[in-house]
Amino acid sequence: xxxxxxxxxxxxxxxxxGLGESDTLAxxxxxxxxxxxxxxxxxxxxxxxxFPVPERVVEALRLHAPQKDYLPVKGxxxxxxxxxxxxxxxxxxxxQADGVLIGPGSKExxxxxxxxxxxxxxxxxxxxxxxxxxxxxxxxxxxxxxxxYEHKWQLTPTLFREYLDKRIDKNRPALMILNYPGNPDGVxxxxxxxxxxxxxxxxxxxxxxxxxxxxxxxxxxNHLSISKYYPEGTIISSGLSKWCGAGGWRLGTFTFPKExxxxxxxxxxxxxxxxxxxxxxxxxxxxxxxxxxxxxxxYLWNVRKILFSIGNESAKMLQKSGxxxxxxxxxxxxxxxxxxxxEKLHEAGIESSKGLCSKLLDETGxxxxxxxxxxxxxxxxxxxxxxxxxxxxxxxxxxxxxxLSEPLPEGFNxxxxxxxxxxxxxITRWVASFND
Amino acid sequence: xxxxxxxxxxxxxxxxxGLGESDTLAxxxxxxxxxxxxxxxxxxxxxxxxFPVPERVVEALRLHAPQKDYLPVKGxxxxxxxxxxxxxxxxxxxxQADGVLIGPGSKExxxxxxxxxxxxxxxxxxxxxxxxxxxxxxxxxxxxxxxxYEHKWQLTPTLFREYLDKRIDKNRPALMILNYPGNPDGVxxxxxxxxxxxxxxxxxxxxxxxxxxxxxxxxxxNHLSISKYYPEGTIISSGLSKWCGAGGWRLGTFTFPKExxxxxxxxxxxxxxxxxxxxxxxxxxxxxxxxxxxxxxxYLWNVRKILFSIGNESAKMLQKSGxxxxxxxxxxxxxxxxxxxxEKLHEAGIESSKGLCSKLLDETGxxxxxxxxxxxxxxxxxxxxxxxxxxxxxxxxxxxxxxLSEPLPEGFNxxxxxxxxxxxxxITRWVASFND
Numbered sequence: 051x052x053x054x055x056x057x058x059x060x061x062x063x064x065x066x067x068g069l070g071e072s073d074t075l076a077x078x079x080x081x082x083x084x085x086x087x088x089x090x091x092x093x094x095x096x097x098x099x100x101f102p103v104p105e106r107v108v109e110a111l112r113l114h115a116p117q118k119d120y121l122p123v124k125g126x127x128x129x130x131x132x133x134x135x136x137x138x139x140x141x142x143x144x145x146q147a148d149g150v151l152i153g154p155g156s157k158e159x160x161x162x163x164x165x166x167x168x169x170x171x172x173x174x175x176x177x178x179x180x181x182x183x184x185x186x187x188x189x190x191x192x193x194x195x196x197x198x199y200e201h202k203w204q205l206t207p208t209l210f211r212e213y214l215d216k217r218i219d220k221n222r223p224a225l226m227i228l229n230y231p232g233n234p235d236g237v238x239x240x241x242x243x244x245x246x247x248x249x250x251x252x253x254x255x256x257x258x259x260x261x262x263x264x265x266x267x268x269x270x271x272n273h274l275s276i277s278k279y280y281p282e283g284t285i286i287s288s289g290l291s292k293w294c295g296a297g298g299w300r301l302g303t304f305t306f307p308k309e310x311x312x313x314x315x316x317x318x319x320x321x322x323x324x325x326x327x328x329x330x331x332x333x334x335x336x337x338x339x340x341x342x343x344x345x346x347x348x349y350l351w352n353v354r355k356i357l358f359s360i361g362n363e364s365a366k367m368l369q370k371s372g373x374x375x376x377x378x379x380x381x382x383x384x385x386x387x388x389x390x391x392x393e394k395l396h397e398a399g400i401e402s403s404k405g406l407c408s409k410l411l412d413e414t415g416x417x418x419x420x421x422x423x424x425x426x427x428x429x430x431x432x433x434x435x436x437x438x439x440x441x442x443x444x445x446x447x448x449x450x451x452x453x454l455s456e457p458l459p460e461g462f463n464x465x466x467x468x469x470x471x472x473x474x475x476x477i478t479r480w481v482a483s484f485n486d
Numbered sequence: 487x488x489x490x491x492x493x494x495x496x497x498x499x500x501x502x503x504g505l506g507e508s509d510t511l512a513x514x515x516x517x518x519x520x521x522x523x524x525x526x527x528x529x530x531x532x533x534x535x536x537f538p539v540p541e542r543v544v545e546a547l548r549l550h551a552p553q554k555d556y557l558p559v560k561g562x563x564x565x566x567x568x569x570x571x572x573x574x575x576x577x578x579x580x581x582q583a584d585g586v587l588i589g590p591g592s593k594e595x596x597x598x599x600x601x602x603x604x605x606x607x608x609x610x611x612x613x614x615x616x617x618x619x620x621x622x623x624x625x626x627x628x629x630x631x632x633x634x635y636e637h638k639w640q641l642t643p644t645l646f647r648e649y650l651d652k653r654i655d656k657n658r659p660a661l662m663i664l665n666y667p668g669n670p671d672g673v674x675x676x677x678x679x680x681x682x683x684x685x686x687x688x689x690x691x692x693x694x695x696x697x698x699x700x701x702x703x704x705x706x707x708n709h710l711s712i713s714k715y716y717p718e719g720t721i722i723s724s725g726l727s728k729w730c731g732a733g734g735w736r737l738g739t740f741t742f743p744k745e746x747x748x749x750x751x752x753x754x755x756x757x758x759x760x761x762x763x764x765x766x767x768x769x770x771x772x773x774x775x776x777x778x779x780x781x782x783x784x785y786l787w788n789v790r791k792i793l794f795s796i797g798n799e800s801a802k803m804l805q806k807s808g809x810x811x812x813x814x815x816x817x818x819x820x821x822x823x824x825x826x827x828x829e830k831l832h833e834a835g836i837e838s839s840k841g842l843c844s845k846l847l848d849e850t851g852x853x854x855x856x857x858x859x860x861x862x863x864x865x866x867x868x869x870x871x872x873x874x875x876x877x878x879x880x881x882x883x884x885x886x887x888x889x890l891s892e893p894l895p896e897g898f899n900x901x902x903x904x905x906x907x908x909x910x911x912x913i914t915r916w917v918a919s920f921n922d
Binding site: 057058060061062063064066069070075096098099102103108109111112115116117118119120121123154155157158161165166167168169180183184187223295296297298299300301312313316319320322323324325326327328329330331332335 | 547620760766
């Protein structure tokens with residue numbers, strides 16, 4: 051805590067005490083400082099899509115630049131209809147425009163949901179960096195179900211049942227947040243797991259916020275939504291940030307079933323007194339994104355091929371070095387478990403995931419984000435690597451020259467994602483050095 | 487309260503109970519329904535600039551459409567510098583880029599400020615529709631200083647002193663929100679009033695949020711900021727929504743003095759866990775707006791001439807009819823006081839400002855917003871009229887054909903803002919009918 055902060059603590063909301071800038075941003079700042087000092091940094095910390103926004107979506111923004119009216123709080127009606135149609139087509143669920151809420155990023159919508167919903171919030175660890183700080187800001191308690199490497203870092207039906215058995219007030223309303231393909235882990239659920247989790251949630255009256263922001267980045271294009279098996283209790287979260295490469299545009303969507311419209315309505319009331327509505331030109335442009343079509347599907351196809359290729363090669367290299375990591379299924383993250391090196395790390399004076407990442411950055415220039423940011427135990431040697439530090443536009447152009455039905459050729463990663471392979475090699479050499 | 491709402495009340499935040507969609511939106515919906523039913527409606531309810539976004543700002547958005555990166559939480563550095571320079575030039579205050587916070591609308595920033603600041607919030611009634619609902623959502627208490635027609639609906643040094651004398655815990659930190667040119671009243675402060683209010687605030691350690699979103703729409707272009715007289719304790723609120731006609735773009739700014747950077751920092755922490763940052767293409771475009779230049783000044787000059795002309799003619803007509811209303815000084819609102827007709831209104835079974843506006847809409851098609859939306863007593867016969875229901879692009883083009891130094895010619899309002907004059911005539915006839 052800085053001097054300034056302590057001086058003014060009596061003038062600020064006590065719930066904010068100790069909260070700093072997010073760890074994701076912090077590692078970004080530190081990387082920049084190292085770069086400024088002339089050091090080569092592998093920026094595997096911040097999770098931003100390396101790909102450009104599809105050209106036709108950018109064109110739509112240009113076309114609609116003069117749109118200046120305040121749009122309805124829940125969103126532009128035609129965009130809401132397009133998002134509903136998107137989920138109907140892609141996920142096979144029967145949602146309607148009336149159930150779609152457009153927000154300035156799905157993060158803001160998760161915050162509103164936490165503010166509005168009265169009941170327990172349940173998350174699965176490792177989990178995305180913001181769920182828990184949001185709850186803290188709101189003075190809410192969050193229940194954490196801890197997963198592990200053995201469970202592929204995911205919720206399993208068994209873990210879910212064990213949690214519910216131990217729950218003290220079984221009648222308290224509850225909402226569980228699931229995120230798949232996962233940030234920080236890059237893995238996802240099998241159909242039978244989703245069915246079983248859905249059945250348990252239904253039986254126990256647990257609502258689900260299904261954060262599927264990486265859904266369209268399932269590397270094989272076969273994302274499955276739990277909403278299919280538990281439609282009446284599931285809210286689907288999506289947005290432009292990941293699959294459309296438009297994180298900086300700030301547009302997220304929540305899609306509610308009829309049974310949960312009351313929750314959508316309450317969120318809209320808070321929205322009307324806070325952000326009002328999402329930027330009009332951005333909403334018009336988003337129609338082109340969610341509407342899709344051949345060009346967008348080609349873009350997605352190539353994006354997925356690239357992420358599959360570099361993600362899996364990275365995972366293989368790391369596995370060979372003794373780091374425990376699962377083959378990625380979607381998104382652009384790997385969750386690294388250094389527990390095989392625990393003893394050596396302790397000998398080197400490293401006591402936490404934060405210490406590990408700090409030392410790795412100093413000694414190799416590789417920036418990855420420590421596991422404690424994702425609610426893992428402080429002393430567990432885990433960390434998230436985002437395999438996004440390459441020129442996405444260049445890689446995409448190269449991929450486009452290869453027939454869609456063919457895999458990327460040998461050497462593609464080395465040519466277009468060289469920095470990822472280099473950084474991964476740095477990590478493997480670094481852990482090997484502990485065995486010397 | 488709807489059936490659905492009551493059924494799910496136990497599942498939602500009790501602070502939201504009874505909060506509905508904002509009155510501004512409600513009147514908009516009702517007007518639309520009447521229009522759909524074939525009725526002519528004078529849309530004086532919603533306060534949206536009728537003018538297009540200046541062409542060079544729209545061009546800047548087109549140019550920067552491909553910007554896709556997440557921008558820093560507090561805003562794009564060059565935009566923050568431009569906003570600081572804007573206030574230095576326009577308001578003669580010495581603020582720095584480091585003190586600028588960019589948000590998705592100043593409404594969101596006011597909300598964050600209320601969330602972060604620990605202490606009393608003071609507003610002056612009549613006040614903007616959202617300050618008080620925001621406080622309710624946050625479970626905060628707000629203190630209201632009541633003004634009146636005689637005080638031009640504004641805070642006066644006397645009212646301020648009286649409030650402070652009666653304050654129970656004089657040592658509790660406090661922040662007062664001032665809004666001028668005012669929504670809903672269209673009036674502003676004289677220099678001597680600002681000086682005196684500033685001196686009182688300084689003496690009593692009261693921070694000020696100076697909501698100057700209509701500052702550049704001072705009809706004579708001579709807006710004065712209280713920040714000039716109380717720099718160390720004042721946050722200036724501004725944005726693109728009003729003077730730049732870009733309400734739907736959602737970009738607001740707060741500018742803090744060095745002494746209040748701690749507050750800005752805390753707000754940025756909450757921002758990083760909620761909306762993250764403002765849409766990147768919008769931020770790049772906003773640089774062109776805040777940078778200004780000859781084209782923007784010409785645009786502003788003409789916008790002001792039109793608003794001055796139609797605002798003052800409307801006020802004169804209303805005054806003649808016996809409605810109490812002040813000549814507007816800036817923005818695009820008039821706050822109408824029907825108290826001269828109180829007895830007749832009661833005889834007609836009208837008991838509240840809401841009832842008055844409802845009857846006026848039904849009988850004349852004129853939609854204005856009842857005073858209780860602005861925290862006026864329910865039974866006071868007051869209402870806000872927004873004089874914006876005309877084709878702003880057409881009026882602007884016509885105004886551009888007239889030398890900047892000349893006033894708009896006789897008949898301009900009738901030709902380009904006909905619906906405003908018609909609607910005002912409807913109001914005056916309606917009140918006259920009570921004297922029959």
